[in-house]
Amino acid sequence: MMTIDTVKYEPFTIETAVDYSKQIGLFEQSDLLEAEEIGDGNLNLVFRIQNKNTNKSIILKQALPYAKVVGSSWPLTLDRARIESEALKHAYEVVPEFTPRVYHSDHTLAVTVMDDLSHLQIVRKGLIEGNVYPRLARDIGTFLAHTLFYHSDFGMNQQEKKKLTLKFNNPELCKITEDLVFTDPFFDHDTNNIPSKLREFVETTLWSDKSLKREVASLKHLFLTKGEALIHGDLHTGSIFASAEETVVIDPEFAYFGPIGFDIGAFIANILLNYLSQEGHIEDEQARNEYQDYLLSVLTETWNVFDVEFGALWQDNAQDSFMKVDGYLDDVLNQIFQDTLGFAGCKMIRRMIGLAGVEDVEAIENEELRLNVKRTAITLGKLLIQNRSQITSINELKKVVTQ
Template identity: 40%
Template sequence: MEFEALSSAELSTYLRGVPSLYSLLNEPDELDITEVGDGNLNYVYFATNTRAPDRSVVVKQAPPFLRLVGKTWPLTRHRMEREVAALRRFGALCPAHVPRVYHADSELFLVVMQRLSSHRILRQGLMDGVVYPRLAGHLSTYLAHTLFYGSDLYLASDVKKQAVSAAVNTELCRITEDLVFTWPFEDHPSNVYSPAFARAEIERLWQSPALRVEVGEMKWSFMNDAETLLHGDLHTGSIMVNEDETYVIDPEFAFYGPMGFDIGAVLANLLLAWFSRAWHDRHAEPSGDAPSYGDWLLAQAAAIWNGFASEFATLWREHESRRGSHFIGGDRGGACAEAFRARFIERLFEQSLGFAGCKMIRRIVGMAKVADITSIADNALRATVEVRALRCAEQLLLRRRQLRSIEDVVALARDIASTRPALA
């Protein structure tokens, strides 16, 4: 039977027919159903009690295809089951930063969740220049808890291996393998380029052996390093915020992979936001000694990594202290464990920078862009921003072993933004 998205009447009847939802929505006679999905994969609805507008939920339903492309790109609907499992797992670890799941239906492949009505998508807020004072602390906590508690550093070996086998997400991992690590580095028909973007910049990507080797290493890591349960698509469109709260949504790409992939995705999106903002800040009216919004964006990137590294190490130490043993074996003085911990986090930083570089490149030359950059109406200016972001991404890949701190990354971004690349 061919798939058809639920009509408003059908969805209203369905929701009122689930006793727990009927009670949650304050026993509605009818529901106002609004389709709000602007993502690549699923249909998304707001369902609101017309008599009690404060009673509202979000409904997501998975069609058997990639919504961005249509029926020519089929996908299994079982991906919704994996998203629900990830939401529940992450919600147990970080209840303050993951929306609650109220109901899931494995026959209709839909989930009903908490509606974050007083929040907005982070990317929209960043484009509007909104400061979120608790953002870095919340995201560093989310990353530290989800990445640590899904790993062998915390889980028993047999439990971890069983969890890996249960979280296989073949189809959506393949999408990432293609869209992030493969197609942007070849003359693929899915790639999309802005009008003033220089062909030479694109060809330089394809023809650089050193860069392609680094990208190949990141792709291999993505495909083989089952380190922890990842969100899998942690960009600024998958985060909802207000001044006091931060929620991570849409873990449909969740799978067991390399820790640095989620961290790199966050850093990549903040850097793209910063490059799109840097020109504006330099041409804005002077404001004395007050920092610019671009300064705040870079400060968030630094605070997220530094906060994550500190909290992750603390969770690790506390767990080993409770257990009375170290991951690397007996070490009464703890010096060996600390040395291993330092090297682990150093390697994780290198990995995160490599993934950040790949994610930035795909957003410049691949099929799925970011509005931070596509909203720049002047084609020449947009191309200037894109080339700068692209060159930063290249350096993150090529120099990921030499960049020793997030402050080095900030300095690199500032240096690249200070130059005006040739676009001819």
């Protein structure tokens, strides 16, 4: 057996990951274990380790000190592993049914060991395949309402929240969002990934539009300064596992205290991108229309559940006298919705021309169709940014999407 140096960081291999899982007591030394590396992301190593006799299995995730999509030339802090494990623990306290349990974490080795969710499917892949998740919208709406409310000044002691904010100082990963979501796509930056046939459209639609840039500047300022709640920070459909009966949210390594609307906007943006991408995935028009209707129902139900759940929590857990003032809850929810739309627009645009695209669109084989979907997504994203104060309900958003 290999001995793992818990004082010095080094990336795991399959062999050392197995040895480590025994050293920390999750398996017996005599257990016959089977392991595989299953990670397909840009920032981490992920191993699935299973006892062949009992079928007990765990996931061991280790942060890498760089982004795999770029290489060692783009260093990343290992502290994000601590951020992730702590964020998962806080979410588990509030919504254990939607959060993997953390069994062990080691901040020096940048390791988090948690539930194995391989019996579920990554939602992004499932939506590309045209799968329906009956519980997805209700579960995500509930997850958002509870995690965001209970980690905000509305739902927790305001002085305790200030203390907790210090533990989730996440400048390096916030900088990635600040650059890749709010800055680079709106300028001719070398991190952008723009097909040559799309460049003129991007220059005209985004880079030359000064009024759009003013709106995005305001949204970036909100992201920089509006520390409302402990947010997931990267809640896309690739960060959600689901089945017909279960929904679990993973990967909160971008967590920090930010605007409540950012997580909601990220999820909505990804549902909208999948909605648009179905032009390239479902050929039969009737079948495509039916599936897109389902996606719109996910959109509307997610917000409606969030709205109702957040309001109920507000009524039962007021931390401030002003929370009992008539109309204040409506003011807060209206502002969250406006922020949500703006952040959703930025997320949509980023995914179309930024450093990391989305499989929903990139998997469309027909080039012209793929480019058309990107143009539509950019146009819709821009509309959400510029008209976020005029679109005042989820039903109005649905009309904007389908018009």
